[in-house]
Amino acid sequence: MxxxxxxxxxxxxxxxxxxxxxxxxxxIGPFVEPIMTELGYSRTALSTVIAVxxxxxxxxxxxxxxxxxxxxxxxxxxxxxGILILSVLGTISFANYWLFMLNYxxxxxxxxxxxxxxxxxxxxxxxxxRQRGKALFYLSTGGMAGLAVMTPLSxxxxxxxxxKMTLIIISAMFAVLVIPMAFFIIxxxxxxxxxxxxxxKLANKINFDSGARITDVVKTLPFWQIxxxxxxxxxxxxxxxxxxxxxxxxxxxxxxxxxxGIGMIGxxxxxxxxxxxxxxxxxxxKNLLFIVYxxxxxxxxxxxxxxxxxxxxxxxxCCGLVWSGSIAMSTASLGDYYGLKLLxxxxxxxxxxxxxxxxxxxxxxxxWIYETYNTYVVSFSIAGILCIxxxxxxxxxxxxxxxxVPATSVVKS
Numbered sequence: 208m209x210x211x212x213x214x215x216x217x218x219x220x221x222x223x224x225x226x227x228x229x230x231x232x233x234x235i236g237p238f239v240e241p242i243m244t245e246l247g248y249s250r251t252a253l254s255t256v257i258a259v260x261x262x263x264x265x266x267x268x269x270x271x272x273x274x275x276x277x278x279x280x281x282x283x284x285x286x287x288x289g290i291l292i293l294s295v296l297g298t299i300s301f302a303n304y305w306l307f308m309l310n311y312x313x314x315x316x317x318x319x320x321x322x323x324x325x326x327x328x329x330x331x332x333x334x335x336x337r338q339r340g341k342a343l344f345y346l347s348t349g350g351m352a353g354l355a356v357m358t359p360l361s362x363x364x365x366x367x368x369x370x371k372m373t374l375i376i377i378s379a380m381f382a383v384l385v386i387p388m389a390f391f392i393i394x395x396x397x398x399x400x401x402x403x404x405x406x407x408k409l410a411n412k413i414n415f416d417s418g419a420r421i422t423d424v425v426k427t428l429p430f431w432q433i434x435x436x437x438x439x440x441x442x443x444x445x446x447x448x449x450x451x452x453x454x455x456x457x458x459x460x461x462x463x464x465x466x467x468g469i470g471m472i473g474x475x476x477x478x479x480x481x482x483x484x485x486x487x488x489x490x491x492x493k494n495l496l497f498i499v500y501x502x503x504x505x506x507x508x509x510x511x512x513x514x515x516x517x518x519x520x521x522x523x524x525c526c527g528l529v530w531s532g533s534i535a536m537s538t539a540s541l542g543d544y545y546g547l548k549l550l551x552x553x554x555x556x557x558x559x560x561x562x563x564x565x566x567x568x569x570x571x572x573x574x575w576i577y578e579t580y581n582t583y584v585v586s587f588s589i590a591g592i593l594c595i596x597x598x599x600x601x602x603x604x605x606x607x608x609x610x611x612v613p614a615t616s617v618v619k620s
Contacts, residue, residue: 213334217334217392217393221331221388222324224388225327225347225349228323229323229324231319237466239253245370248304248307254571258570261563264319265320265563266320284321285386287319287322287326290315291318292378293314293318294314298311328346344483352477355471356473357377358466358469366462423610424545430557432601434561435601437534437561437565439565439590442566443591446570447469449569449574451510464516468519483499483532492536492604493606494602495532496540496604499598503533506522507594511584511587534558
Protein backbone atom coordinates (compact mmCIF):
# COMPACT_ATOMS: atom_id res chain seq x y z
CA MET A 208 0.00 0.00 0.00
CA UNK A 209 1.41 3.37 -0.99
CA UNK A 210 2.08 5.93 1.68
CA UNK A 211 -0.50 8.71 1.76
CA UNK A 212 0.98 12.10 0.94
CA UNK A 213 0.93 14.17 4.15
CA UNK A 214 -0.73 17.12 2.44
CA UNK A 215 -3.95 15.12 2.19
CA UNK A 216 -4.12 14.89 5.99
CA UNK A 217 -4.16 18.68 6.12
CA UNK A 218 -6.85 18.78 3.43
CA UNK A 219 -8.93 16.30 5.44
CA UNK A 220 -8.49 18.17 8.73
CA UNK A 221 -9.16 21.49 7.01
CA UNK A 222 -12.31 20.13 5.36
CA UNK A 223 -13.67 18.95 8.71
CA UNK A 224 -12.98 22.37 10.21
CA UNK A 225 -14.70 24.06 7.26
CA UNK A 226 -17.78 21.91 7.97
CA UNK A 227 -18.10 23.71 11.31
CA UNK A 228 -17.05 27.11 9.94
CA UNK A 229 -19.44 27.25 7.00
CA UNK A 230 -22.17 25.50 8.96
CA UNK A 231 -21.98 28.15 11.65
CA UNK A 232 -21.74 31.06 9.20
CA UNK A 233 -24.21 29.89 6.56
CA UNK A 234 -26.53 27.68 8.62
CA ILE A 235 -27.96 30.57 10.62
CA GLY A 236 -31.57 29.74 9.77
CA PRO A 237 -32.32 27.54 12.83
CA PHE A 238 -31.17 30.35 15.16
CA VAL A 239 -33.39 33.08 13.66
CA GLU A 240 -36.73 32.33 15.33
CA PRO A 241 -35.29 31.43 18.80
CA ILE A 242 -33.15 34.57 18.94
CA MET A 243 -36.02 36.79 17.80
CA THR A 244 -38.34 35.23 20.39
CA GLU A 245 -35.96 35.45 23.36
CA LEU A 246 -34.27 38.79 22.67
CA GLY A 247 -37.27 40.53 21.10
CA TYR A 248 -35.50 41.59 17.89
CA SER A 249 -37.48 42.19 14.72
CA ARG A 250 -36.64 40.13 11.65
CA THR A 251 -35.15 43.21 10.00
CA ALA A 252 -33.01 44.00 13.06
CA LEU A 253 -31.65 40.46 13.24
CA SER A 254 -31.14 40.35 9.47
CA THR A 255 -29.09 43.54 9.78
CA VAL A 256 -26.82 41.85 12.35
CA ILE A 257 -26.37 38.85 10.06
CA ALA A 258 -25.73 41.10 7.05
CA VAL A 259 -23.06 43.04 8.97
CA UNK A 260 -21.58 39.68 9.91
CA UNK A 261 -21.31 38.73 6.23
CA UNK A 262 -19.42 41.96 5.53
CA UNK A 263 -17.01 41.36 8.40
CA UNK A 264 -16.57 37.75 7.34
CA UNK A 265 -15.18 39.19 4.11
CA UNK A 266 -13.12 41.81 5.96
CA UNK A 267 -11.78 38.99 8.13
CA UNK A 268 -10.07 37.42 5.10
CA UNK A 269 -7.27 40.01 4.87
CA UNK A 270 -7.04 39.91 8.67
CA UNK A 271 -6.54 36.15 8.44
CA UNK A 272 -3.92 36.71 5.71
CA UNK A 273 -2.06 39.11 8.02
CA UNK A 274 -1.91 36.58 10.86
CA UNK A 275 -0.89 33.87 8.42
CA UNK A 276 2.01 36.00 7.14
CA UNK A 277 3.10 37.13 10.59
CA UNK A 278 2.49 34.05 12.76
CA UNK A 279 1.98 31.19 10.22
CA UNK A 280 -1.13 29.01 9.89
CA UNK A 281 -0.96 27.77 13.49
CA UNK A 282 -1.10 31.32 14.84
CA UNK A 283 -3.92 32.20 12.47
CA UNK A 284 -6.03 29.21 13.57
CA UNK A 285 -5.46 29.79 17.30
CA UNK A 286 -6.23 33.52 16.92
CA UNK A 287 -9.45 32.69 15.10
CA UNK A 288 -10.45 30.13 17.73
CA GLY A 289 -9.82 32.61 20.53
CA ILE A 290 -11.90 35.33 18.88
CA LEU A 291 -14.68 32.82 18.18
CA ILE A 292 -14.88 31.64 21.81
CA LEU A 293 -14.88 35.24 23.12
CA SER A 294 -17.62 36.17 20.68
CA VAL A 295 -19.80 33.23 21.76
CA LEU A 296 -19.39 34.16 25.43
CA GLY A 297 -20.34 37.75 24.62
CA THR A 298 -23.32 36.69 22.49
CA ILE A 299 -24.90 34.60 25.22
CA SER A 300 -24.13 37.13 27.98
CA PHE A 301 -25.56 40.38 26.62
CA ALA A 302 -29.03 41.08 25.24
CA ASN A 303 -28.22 44.68 24.26
CA TYR A 304 -28.67 44.97 20.51
CA TRP A 305 -25.37 46.75 19.81
CA LEU A 306 -23.37 44.34 21.96
CA PHE A 307 -25.12 41.49 20.15
CA MET A 308 -24.10 43.15 16.86
CA LEU A 309 -20.49 43.39 18.07
CA ASN A 310 -20.22 39.81 19.30
CA TYR A 311 -22.47 37.77 16.99
CA UNK A 312 -22.16 39.98 13.93
CA UNK A 313 -18.57 41.28 13.94
CA UNK A 314 -16.23 39.31 16.23
CA UNK A 315 -17.68 35.89 15.44
CA UNK A 316 -17.36 36.60 11.71
CA UNK A 317 -13.69 37.61 12.04
CA UNK A 318 -12.98 34.48 14.06
CA UNK A 319 -14.70 32.25 11.51
CA UNK A 320 -12.84 33.96 8.64
CA UNK A 321 -9.56 32.78 10.19
CA UNK A 322 -10.96 29.24 10.26
CA UNK A 323 -12.24 29.22 6.67
CA UNK A 324 -11.18 27.42 3.51
CA UNK A 325 -10.16 30.78 2.00
CA UNK A 326 -7.72 31.34 4.88
CA UNK A 327 -6.25 27.84 4.54
CA UNK A 328 -5.87 28.00 0.75
CA UNK A 329 -2.33 29.52 0.75
CA UNK A 330 -1.05 26.70 2.96
CA UNK A 331 -2.71 23.98 0.91
CA UNK A 332 -1.39 25.58 -2.29
CA UNK A 333 2.19 25.24 -0.99
CA UNK A 334 1.70 21.52 -0.44
CA UNK A 335 0.11 20.80 -3.82
CA UNK A 336 1.40 21.54 -7.30
CA ARG A 337 0.30 18.61 -9.45
CA GLN A 338 -3.09 18.30 -7.75
CA ARG A 339 -3.57 21.84 -6.47
CA GLY A 340 -6.97 22.36 -8.07
CA LYS A 341 -8.32 19.07 -6.78
CA ALA A 342 -6.98 19.72 -3.28
CA LEU A 343 -8.58 23.17 -3.11
CA PHE A 344 -11.83 21.77 -4.49
CA TYR A 345 -11.86 19.04 -1.83
CA LEU A 346 -11.08 21.63 0.85
CA SER A 347 -14.14 23.63 -0.21
CA THR A 348 -16.28 20.47 -0.05
CA GLY A 349 -16.37 20.94 3.70
CA GLY A 350 -18.48 24.04 3.11
CA MET A 351 -21.12 21.98 1.35
CA ALA A 352 -21.04 19.42 4.14
CA GLY A 353 -21.42 22.26 6.63
CA LEU A 354 -24.84 23.17 5.26
CA ALA A 355 -25.84 19.50 5.19
CA VAL A 356 -24.64 18.62 8.68
CA MET A 357 -24.91 21.77 10.75
CA THR A 358 -28.41 22.93 9.76
CA PRO A 359 -30.22 19.80 11.03
CA LEU A 360 -27.73 19.38 13.89
CA SER A 361 -28.26 22.96 15.06
CA UNK A 362 -32.03 22.50 14.84
CA UNK A 363 -31.81 19.35 16.95
CA UNK A 364 -29.55 20.97 19.56
CA UNK A 365 -31.68 24.12 19.77
CA UNK A 366 -34.84 22.05 20.30
CA UNK A 367 -33.26 20.23 23.25
CA UNK A 368 -30.79 22.72 24.74
CA UNK A 369 -31.73 26.18 23.45
CA UNK A 370 -29.79 28.43 21.10
CA LYS A 371 -27.30 29.70 23.70
CA MET A 372 -26.16 26.26 24.79
CA THR A 373 -26.01 25.23 21.14
CA LEU A 374 -23.48 28.00 20.46
CA ILE A 375 -21.41 26.79 23.42
CA ILE A 376 -21.49 23.19 22.16
CA ILE A 377 -20.42 24.20 18.65
CA SER A 378 -17.58 26.39 19.95
CA ALA A 379 -16.41 23.44 22.08
CA MET A 380 -16.40 21.29 18.93
CA PHE A 381 -14.18 23.91 17.30
CA ALA A 382 -11.74 23.81 20.22
CA VAL A 383 -11.56 20.00 20.22
CA LEU A 384 -10.73 20.03 16.51
CA VAL A 385 -8.64 23.17 15.98
CA ILE A 386 -6.18 22.83 18.88
CA PRO A 387 -4.87 19.35 17.93
CA MET A 388 -4.97 20.34 14.27
CA ALA A 389 -2.83 23.43 14.88
CA PHE A 390 -0.19 21.59 16.93
CA PHE A 391 -0.04 18.15 15.30
CA ILE A 392 -1.32 18.31 11.72
CA ILE A 393 -0.52 21.74 10.29
CA UNK A 394 3.00 21.86 8.86
CA UNK A 395 4.35 24.96 7.14
CA UNK A 396 7.28 23.54 5.20
CA UNK A 397 6.19 21.47 2.22
CA UNK A 398 8.76 19.04 0.78
CA UNK A 399 10.71 20.08 -2.32
CA UNK A 400 8.48 19.55 -5.32
CA UNK A 401 5.45 19.13 -3.07
CA UNK A 402 3.22 16.40 -4.56
CA UNK A 403 5.05 16.13 -7.87
CA UNK A 404 6.02 12.66 -9.02
CA UNK A 405 9.86 12.38 -9.02
CA UNK A 406 11.18 13.76 -12.31
CA UNK A 407 7.83 15.28 -13.27
CA LYS A 408 7.77 18.74 -14.83
CA LEU A 409 4.94 21.24 -15.02
CA ALA A 410 4.93 21.65 -18.79
CA ASN A 411 1.14 21.68 -19.00
CA LYS A 412 0.36 23.53 -15.80
CA ILE A 413 -0.73 27.16 -15.64
CA ASN A 414 1.93 28.61 -13.39
CA PHE A 415 2.96 31.89 -15.00
CA ASP A 416 3.29 35.44 -13.72
CA SER A 417 1.26 37.77 -15.90
CA GLY A 418 3.32 40.76 -14.80
CA ALA A 419 0.10 42.58 -13.93
CA ARG A 420 -0.76 44.45 -10.77
CA ILE A 421 -4.10 44.43 -8.99
CA THR A 422 -4.74 47.95 -10.26
CA ASP A 423 -4.31 46.62 -13.79
CA VAL A 424 -6.62 43.67 -13.18
CA VAL A 425 -9.55 45.70 -11.83
CA LYS A 426 -9.63 47.62 -15.11
CA THR A 427 -10.39 44.45 -17.07
CA LEU A 428 -13.83 43.03 -17.86
CA PRO A 429 -13.28 39.33 -16.94
CA PHE A 430 -12.50 40.23 -13.32
CA TRP A 431 -15.85 41.98 -12.94
CA GLN A 432 -17.69 39.22 -14.78
CA ILE A 433 -16.38 36.79 -12.16
CA UNK A 434 -17.28 39.23 -9.37
CA UNK A 435 -20.86 39.48 -10.70
CA UNK A 436 -21.13 35.70 -10.55
CA UNK A 437 -19.79 35.65 -7.00
CA UNK A 438 -22.28 38.38 -6.01
CA UNK A 439 -25.17 36.21 -7.19
CA UNK A 440 -23.61 33.22 -5.43
CA UNK A 441 -23.25 35.07 -2.12
CA UNK A 442 -26.74 36.63 -2.32
CA UNK A 443 -28.47 33.30 -2.92
CA UNK A 444 -26.40 31.04 -0.69
CA UNK A 445 -26.68 33.27 2.37
CA UNK A 446 -30.34 34.10 1.73
CA UNK A 447 -30.93 30.35 1.85
CA UNK A 448 -28.68 29.84 4.87
CA UNK A 449 -30.30 32.66 6.86
CA UNK A 450 -33.91 32.48 5.70
CA UNK A 451 -34.35 29.07 4.09
CA UNK A 452 -35.69 27.37 7.22
CA UNK A 453 -37.95 30.31 8.23
CA UNK A 454 -39.19 30.56 4.63
CA UNK A 455 -40.21 26.91 4.51
CA UNK A 456 -41.79 27.12 7.97
CA UNK A 457 -43.85 30.13 6.81
CA UNK A 458 -45.08 27.91 3.96
CA UNK A 459 -46.38 25.27 6.34
CA UNK A 460 -43.40 22.93 6.77
CA UNK A 461 -42.44 21.95 10.33
CA UNK A 462 -38.97 22.94 11.61
CA UNK A 463 -37.41 19.48 11.23
CA UNK A 464 -38.68 18.98 7.66
CA UNK A 465 -37.54 22.49 6.71
CA UNK A 466 -34.10 21.89 8.23
CA UNK A 467 -33.84 18.51 6.52
CA GLY A 468 -34.79 20.02 3.16
CA ILE A 469 -32.15 22.75 3.44
CA GLY A 470 -29.60 20.29 4.79
CA MET A 471 -30.32 17.95 1.88
CA ILE A 472 -29.03 20.61 -0.52
CA GLY A 473 -25.67 20.63 1.24
CA UNK A 474 -25.58 16.83 1.54
CA UNK A 475 -26.15 16.30 -2.19
CA UNK A 476 -23.67 19.10 -2.92
CA UNK A 477 -20.91 17.03 -1.30
CA UNK A 478 -21.22 14.48 -4.08
CA UNK A 479 -21.89 17.19 -6.65
CA UNK A 480 -18.61 18.90 -5.76
CA UNK A 481 -16.66 15.63 -6.04
CA UNK A 482 -18.17 15.10 -9.49
CA UNK A 483 -17.55 18.67 -10.64
CA UNK A 484 -13.94 18.40 -9.44
CA UNK A 485 -13.38 15.75 -12.11
CA UNK A 486 -14.82 18.03 -14.82
CA UNK A 487 -13.16 21.30 -13.81
CA UNK A 488 -10.09 20.80 -16.04
CA UNK A 489 -11.83 18.92 -18.88
CA UNK A 490 -14.34 21.53 -20.05
CA UNK A 491 -14.24 25.33 -20.36
CA UNK A 492 -14.82 26.80 -16.93
CA LYS A 493 -17.24 29.38 -18.32
CA ASN A 494 -19.52 26.59 -19.54
CA LEU A 495 -19.57 24.93 -16.15
CA LEU A 496 -20.22 28.27 -14.43
CA PHE A 497 -23.14 28.83 -16.82
CA ILE A 498 -24.70 25.47 -15.92
CA VAL A 499 -24.14 25.93 -12.17
CA TYR A 500 -25.65 29.41 -12.01
CA UNK A 501 -28.53 28.73 -14.42
CA UNK A 502 -29.75 25.56 -12.70
CA UNK A 503 -29.24 27.15 -9.29
CA UNK A 504 -31.32 30.15 -10.37
CA UNK A 505 -34.23 27.92 -11.39
CA UNK A 506 -33.81 26.07 -8.09
CA UNK A 507 -34.37 29.21 -6.00
CA UNK A 508 -37.57 30.01 -7.84
CA UNK A 509 -39.00 26.49 -7.55
CA UNK A 510 -37.87 26.15 -3.93
CA UNK A 511 -39.96 29.11 -2.77
CA UNK A 512 -42.93 27.70 -4.71
CA UNK A 513 -42.70 24.24 -3.08
CA UNK A 514 -45.71 23.28 -0.97
CA UNK A 515 -45.30 19.50 -0.47
CA UNK A 516 -42.49 17.33 0.85
CA UNK A 517 -42.01 15.69 -2.55
CA UNK A 518 -41.64 19.06 -4.24
CA UNK A 519 -39.25 20.29 -1.55
CA UNK A 520 -36.98 17.26 -1.67
CA UNK A 521 -36.97 17.13 -5.48
CA UNK A 522 -35.91 20.77 -5.73
CA UNK A 523 -33.34 20.27 -2.94
CA UNK A 524 -31.86 17.34 -4.85
CA CYS A 525 -31.55 19.34 -8.07
CA CYS A 526 -30.14 22.39 -6.26
CA GLY A 527 -27.60 20.27 -4.42
CA LEU A 528 -26.13 18.92 -7.65
CA VAL A 529 -25.00 22.43 -8.68
CA TRP A 530 -24.69 24.10 -5.28
CA SER A 531 -20.90 23.81 -5.21
CA GLY A 532 -18.27 24.70 -7.74
CA SER A 533 -18.84 28.39 -8.38
CA ILE A 534 -16.17 29.60 -5.94
CA ALA A 535 -13.62 26.94 -6.91
CA MET A 536 -14.13 27.56 -10.66
CA SER A 537 -14.08 31.33 -10.16
CA THR A 538 -10.75 31.01 -8.36
CA ALA A 539 -9.38 28.80 -11.13
CA SER A 540 -10.56 31.29 -13.76
CA LEU A 541 -8.78 34.15 -12.00
CA GLY A 542 -5.60 32.08 -12.08
CA ASP A 543 -6.09 31.30 -15.77
CA TYR A 544 -6.53 34.93 -16.75
CA TYR A 545 -4.12 36.75 -14.44
CA GLY A 546 -1.53 34.22 -13.28
CA LEU A 547 -0.88 32.52 -9.97
CA LYS A 548 1.27 35.26 -8.45
CA LEU A 549 -1.79 37.48 -7.96
CA LEU A 550 -4.24 34.68 -7.29
CA UNK A 551 -4.19 34.99 -3.48
CA UNK A 552 -5.03 38.70 -3.17
CA UNK A 553 -7.30 38.66 -6.22
CA UNK A 554 -9.29 35.75 -4.81
CA UNK A 555 -9.65 37.49 -1.44
CA UNK A 556 -10.81 40.77 -2.98
CA UNK A 557 -13.17 39.11 -5.47
CA UNK A 558 -14.63 37.04 -2.63
CA UNK A 559 -15.10 40.13 -0.46
CA UNK A 560 -16.40 42.52 -3.14
CA UNK A 561 -18.60 39.97 -4.84
CA UNK A 562 -19.55 37.09 -2.58
CA UNK A 563 -19.71 38.79 0.81
CA UNK A 564 -21.33 42.02 -0.36
CA UNK A 565 -23.89 39.83 -2.09
CA UNK A 566 -24.25 37.79 1.10
CA UNK A 567 -24.98 40.93 3.11
CA UNK A 568 -27.65 42.07 0.64
CA UNK A 569 -29.24 38.63 0.50
CA UNK A 570 -29.40 38.27 4.26
CA UNK A 571 -30.74 41.79 4.92
CA UNK A 572 -33.30 41.94 2.12
CA UNK A 573 -34.57 38.47 2.99
CA UNK A 574 -35.72 39.78 6.37
CA TRP A 575 -36.69 43.29 5.30
CA ILE A 576 -38.79 42.20 2.32
CA TYR A 577 -40.59 39.60 4.45
CA GLU A 578 -41.52 42.15 7.10
CA THR A 579 -42.56 44.68 4.44
CA TYR A 580 -44.56 42.39 2.15
CA ASN A 581 -45.10 39.33 4.39
CA THR A 582 -43.65 36.99 1.78
CA TYR A 583 -40.37 35.34 0.88
CA VAL A 584 -41.35 34.90 -2.77
CA VAL A 585 -39.85 38.26 -3.73
CA SER A 586 -36.39 37.77 -2.19
CA PHE A 587 -36.01 34.17 -3.39
CA SER A 588 -37.17 35.17 -6.87
CA ILE A 589 -34.55 37.94 -6.90
CA ALA A 590 -31.93 35.34 -5.97
CA GLY A 591 -33.06 33.17 -8.86
CA ILE A 592 -32.99 36.04 -11.36
CA LEU A 593 -29.52 37.13 -10.20
CA CYS A 594 -28.18 33.61 -10.73
CA ILE A 595 -29.66 33.44 -14.23
CA UNK A 596 -28.08 36.82 -15.07
CA UNK A 597 -24.77 35.55 -13.65
CA UNK A 598 -25.00 32.44 -15.82
CA UNK A 599 -25.19 34.59 -18.97
CA UNK A 600 -22.43 36.95 -17.80
CA UNK A 601 -20.08 34.04 -17.04
CA UNK A 602 -20.90 32.30 -20.33
CA UNK A 603 -19.62 35.46 -22.05
CA UNK A 604 -16.20 35.12 -20.37
CA UNK A 605 -13.42 34.96 -22.96
CA UNK A 606 -11.91 31.59 -23.83
CA UNK A 607 -8.50 33.27 -24.02
CA UNK A 608 -7.35 36.54 -22.58
CA UNK A 609 -4.31 38.82 -22.65
CA UNK A 610 -3.93 41.58 -20.09
CA UNK A 611 -1.83 44.56 -21.10
CA VAL A 612 0.26 46.29 -18.46
CA PRO A 613 2.58 49.27 -18.74
CA ALA A 614 5.95 48.65 -20.39
CA THR A 615 5.57 44.90 -20.81
CA SER A 616 3.81 42.32 -22.93
CA VAL A 617 1.92 39.73 -20.97
CA VAL A 618 1.68 36.01 -21.53
CA LYS A 619 -1.71 34.83 -22.73
CA SER A 620 -3.73 32.39 -20.65
